Amino acid sequence: MAEAETKPKIRKGRKFAQVLDGARTVFLRDGFEGASVDDIAREAGVSKATLYSYFPDKQLLFMEVAKTECARQADEAVELIHRQAPVRDVLRFAAEKIIAFMSSDFGRGIFRICVAESDRFPQLGHEFYHSGPIMVRERLVDYLREAASRGELVIEDFELAADQFAELCKADIHARLIFGVDSCCAPRDVKRTIDGAIEMFMARYGAAR
Amino acid sequence: MAEAETKPKIRKGRKFAQVLDGARTVFLRDGFEGASVDDIAREAGVSKATLYSYFPDKQLLFMEVAKTECARQADEAVELIHRQAPVRDVLRFAAEKIIAFMSSDFGRGIFRICVAESDRFPQLGHEFYHSGPIMVRERLVDYLREAASRGELVIEDFELAADQFAELCKADIHARLIFGVDSCCAPRDVKRTIDGAIEMFMARYGAAR
DNA sequence: CCCAACATAAACCGTGCAGTTCAGCCGGGG
DNA sequence: CCCCGGCTGAACTGCACGGTTTATGTTGGG
Numbered sequence: 001m002a003e004a005e006t007k008p009k010i011r012k013g014r015k016f017a018q019v020l021d022g023a024r025t026v027f028l029r030d031g032f033e034g035a036s037v038d039d040i041a042r043e044a045g046v047s048k049a050t051l052y053s054y055f056p057d058k059q060l061l062f063m064e065v066a067k068t069e070c071a072r073q074a075d076e077a078v079e080l081i082h083r084q085a086p087v088r089d090v091l092r093f094a095a096e097k098i099i100a101f102m103s104s105d106f107g108r109g110i111f112r113i114c115v116a117e118s119d120r121f122p123q124l125g126h127e128f129y130h131s132g133p134i135m136v137r138e139r140l141v142d143y144l145r146e147a148a149s150r151g152e153l154v155i156e157d158f159e160l161a162a163d164q165f166a167e168l169c170k171a172d173i174h175a176r177l178i179f180g181v182d183s184c185c186a187p188r189d190v191k192r193t194i195d196g197a198i199e200m201f202m203a204r205y206g207a208a209r
Numbered sequence: 210m211a212e213a214e215t216k217p218k219i220r221k222g223r224k225f226a227q228v229l230d231g232a233r234t235v236f237l238r239d240g241f242e243g244a245s246v247d248d249i250a251r252e253a254g255v256s257k258a259t260l261y262s263y264f265p266d267k268q269l270l271f272m273e274v275a276k277t278e279c280a281r282q283a284d285e286a287v288e289l290i291h292r293q294a295p296v297r298d299v300l301r302f303a304a305e306k307i308i309a310f311m312s313s314d315f316g317r318g319i320f321r322i323c324v325a326e327s328d329r330f331p332q333l334g335h336e337f338y339h340s341g342p343i344m345v346r347e348r349l350v351d352y353l354r355e356a357a358s359r360g361e362l363v364i365e366d367f368e369l370a371a372d373q374f375a376e377l378c379k380a381d382i383h384a385r386l387i388f389g390v391d392s393c394c395a396p397r398d399v400k401r402t403i404d405g406a407i408e409m410f411m412a413r414y415g416a417a418r
Numbered sequence: 419c420c421c422a423a424c425a426t427a428a429a430c431c432g433t434g435c436a437g438t439t440c441a442g443c444c445g446g447g448g
Numbered sequence: 449c450c451c452c453g454g455c456t457g458a459a460c461t462g463c464a465c466g467g468t469t470t471a472t473g474t475t476g477g478g
Contacts, residue, residue, distance in 0.1 A: 014454080031325065033242035036435060047456045052437065116240065116325035118388050125388030133384045160405050163380040171372040175342045179327050179334030196369050203413040224425085245465060256426045261467070 019044045019051050023065045028109035032062055032117050059121075066124050069110050074131040076101055081143045087152050087206070088198055090143060095169045095194040098136065102170070103185055108177060137162045144205075153205045161205055168197035228253045228260055232274045237318035241271055241326050268330075275333050278319050283340040285310055286348060296361050296415070297407055299352060304378045304403040307345065311379070312394055317386055346371045362414045370414055377406035 022044025026035045037058055041048045055061040076097075083090045101107045110128070118125030140162035147153045155161045171193050173185055231253025235244045246267055250257045264270040285306075292299045310316045319337070327334030349371035356362045364370045380402050382394055 031242075033240075034329075037437080038435075047458095048437085049439085049457080050455055053454085058436065112324055112328075115321055115387055119321075120243075122389055126390055129384055129388040129390050157401070157405070160380065160401060164377055164405060164409060167376045167380045168373055171369065171376045175338055178324055179338040180331055181335055181338050192366070192369060196366070196373060200373060200409060200413040204409040246467080247465075256428095257467080258427085258469085259425055262424085267466070 015044075015046055015050060016054055019046055019054055019061075020065060020068065022046065023061050024069065027062060027065050027113065028069075028106070031113055032058075032120070062117075063121065063124065066110075066114070066121070067127060069106075070127045070131040073101075073107075073110065073128070074135050077132065077135040077139060081139050083143075087147055088202065090147075091165065091198050091201060092194060094140065094143075094165070095197055098166060098169045099173060099185075099190055099194070102174060103177060111178070133163075133166070136166055140165060152207055154207055155205050161201075165197060165201050168200055169193065171196065224253075224255055224259060225263055228255055228263055228270075229274060229277065231255065232270050233278065236271060236274050237278075237315070237322065240322055241267075241329070271326075272330065272333070275319075275322070275330070276336060278315075279336045279340040282310075282316075282319065282337070283344050286341065286344040292352075296356055297411065299356075300374065300407050300410060301403060303349065303352075303374070304406055307375060307378045308382060308394075308399055308403070311383060312386060320387070342372075342375070345375055349374060361416055363416055364414050370410075373413075374406060374410050377409055378402065380405065 019040075022042075023035075023040050026040045026043050029035075030039070037048060037051065040061075041051045044051065051061075055064065081090060081094060083093070085093075102111070114124055114128040118128070137159060141158045144153060144155055144158050144161055148155050148158075173189065173193055176182065177185065228249075231251075232244075232249050235249045235252050238244075239248070246257060246260065249270075250260045253260065260270075264273065292302070294302075311320070323333055323337040327337070346368060350367045353362060353364055353367050353370055357364050357367075382398065382402050385391065386394065
């Protein structure tokens with residue numbers, strides 16, 4: 001699944017990863033327009049000529065970085081769940097993961113850049129959506145199905161329930177992060193949001209107690 | 210509240226609004242970096258010289274547009290609520306308003322640009338946050354307080370409850386809009402999200418029936 | 419009718435950036 | 449020892465853009 005290896009457009013070689021890494025850093029920091037190829041080459045510790053020997057142009061390089069990062073994002077999401085613990089514990093674990101991701105520099109960076117560039121690069125938005133939100137939803141749905149079959153939850157629309165939970169985890173926090181109001185999110189606020197999300201979710205979907 | 214009129218930095222004049230309008234269009238379409246001053250002048254039907262006679266530079270023009278648009282956004286939010294209707298109806302009304310805004314070209318545009326530029330222009334993120342999400346929260350909190358005092362709802366943390374509801378309205382829809390997957394949101398999906406949000410909110414905060 | 423203030427189009431300047439070229443350097447394999 | 453391919457850095461091209469200037473209208477008030 002990972003390697004098609006047959007793409008004709010991009011050469012490989014010793015410093016390939018180096019270039020990609022530098023590009024990652026700079027694009028995530030400065031966005032597509034903001035990043036200069038010279039910056040990227042410097043950051044990567046590579047000459048511009050070398051960079052252009054690997055990638056035909058800035059756009060392709062950017063798309064390659066974006067794709068790689070989306071894949072990485074997906075990896076992060078995969079190890080989300082699959083537990084037999086009490087529902088509330090599993091939900092808390094998932095919530096913490098979700099919030100940790102969106103608080104991280106990486107999470108914020110890739111989100112920002114995808115939002116900003118997703119109409120200049122339509123497939124980028126698509127890629128991000130499927131490797132992020134959709135991935136989370138799928139993991140969550142898997143778990144919810146199990147829990148429901150054990151009679152711990154009562155859910156009709158699993159996709160919706162999953163989306164709702166993920167959304168609840170963002171309450172207050174996501175906006176503050178994105179728009180940079182008091183950049184660091186106090187653990188107190190995080191706990192409040194998580195507790196709130198779990199409480200709400202259980203009130204709606206918890207088996208009648 | 211609207212006019213301080215004492216700002217020394219920006220001249221007024223006949224074509225002031227024209228310029229601002231053109232800038233609005235182009236910035237919302239192309240972002241800050243993407244927009245060229247020539248484009249803006251052309252769009253505004255004004256010469257570049259005229260434009261620069263009103264605004265000292267691109268940044269100031271941008272901030273002025275952004276501030277204006279944030280204010281507009283706030284206006285949209287204000288007429289949200291204050292009703293005596295059944296809770297579910299009021300919530301549905303609010304949800305429709307929220308979704309309508311974020312589906313609109315204007316809503317998507319300003320969100321995108323604020324996300325993209327909020328670290329180049331820190332006060333922009335701040336402005337957007339306060340004239341958007343915070344505004345909605347305040348209206349919602351006002352209403353929730355009333356409803357709670359009438360015994361129709363039982364809520365401890367009103368701000369959290371308001372944020373949660375607003376967040377629930379985004380489920381699935383927001384991401385799809387932002388990242389441009391099947392750009393138009395089917396009314397069916399909207400209804401599903403709204404119904405889901407209301408159901409969840411009432412399950413959590415509805416007075417014991 | 420004229421003058422002053424404002425508007426316009428167009429040329430212009432400096433800068434920064436994507437992308438190219440080239441002369442040279444390094445390391446490894448014949 | 450030499451050759452060859454990858455790498456380097458630095459210079460260079462072309463272009464687009466932010467911002468300024470200029471020479472020419474256009475308008476409206478005294």
